[in-house]
Amino acid sequence: MAHADFDTIAVELSSLGEPADLRALFGNDNPIELEIGCGKGGFLLRMAKACPDRNFFGIEWANQFYKFAADRMARWGMTNVRIMRTDAKHFVIHRLPPACLSALHVYHPDPWPKKRHHKRRMVTPDFMEAAVRVLSSGARLAIQTDHAEYFEQIKTVTAARPELEQIPFDDPSFGTLDERTETNFEVKYMREGRPIHRLALRRL
Numbered sequence: 001m002a003h004a005d006f007d008t009i010a011v012e013l014s015s016l017g018e019p020a021d022l023r024a025l026f027g028n029d030n031p032i033e034l035e036i037g038c039g040k041g042g043f044l045l046r047m048a049k050a051c052p053d054r055n056f057f058g059i060e061w062a063n064q065f066y067k068f069a070a071d072r073m074a075r076w077g078m079t080n081v082r083i084m085r086t087d088a089k090h091f092v093i094h095r096l097p098p099a100c101l102s103a104l105h106v107y108h109p110d111p112w113p114k115k116r117h118h119k120r121r122m123v124t125p126d127f128m129e130a131a132v133r134v135l136s137s138g139a140r141l142a143i144q145t146d147h148a149e150y151f152e153q154i155k156t157v158t159a160a161r162p163e164l165e166q167i168p169f170d171d172p173s174f175g176t177l178d179e180r181t182e183t184n185f186e187v188k189y190m191r192e193g194r195p196i197h198r199l200a201l202r203r204l
């Protein structure tokens, strides 16, 4: 497998243009999938190994997880993954150009359960407006959470976008591997028997 070192995989926000040119990061024209809040990178690693003809970009705010994920990708020699530490919401809204993503993955976003903190949630109308803009035609948006009340908000916010149509979450014809997402939180919560709420949409 081709060598990939930490410094290639770990991307500095300042190195990206305005708007951010993700294609230049990978040096090829393969489709680019973004995972927001990739944590330790379990989902990205599994996908990147299974789909070498797709590029995977992970954004993680927590320094410890960002470093762990980038180091993990380097140890596996992954050439189709990049990881960046920044605020993903700000990045999607302000830095990404239109139609640059073939998929957007948001798995177990922080639920911010207190009502006064709801405005800190990732999936809000302003985020969804930007998400619709950065997804290319036919692209997939996948969201999953263990938090029932947040899931209701997610359904309301996404249903307000006429550019999105609901699709089956685990249909391989839309780019999934199988029924599992396999993020660290999903694995942990499923082991605990907690219900997982999943939603997938296609950009029209």
Ligand SMILES: C[S@@+](CC[C@H](N)C(=O)[O-])C[C@H]1O[C@@H](n2cnc3c(N)ncnc32)[C@H](O)[C@@H]1O
Pocket: 036, 037, 038, 039, 040, 059, 060, 061, 062, 065, 086, 087, 088, 089, 107, 108, 109, 110, 183, 184, 185, 186
């Ligand atoms: C509950 S964890 C889920 C991690 C992973 N997606 C999973 O399912 O295992 C939420 C992650 O999102 C990250 N996060 C929260 N807000 C973020 C933001 N604005 N930008 C980037 N990452 C963020 C957190 O640091 C944390 O690692």
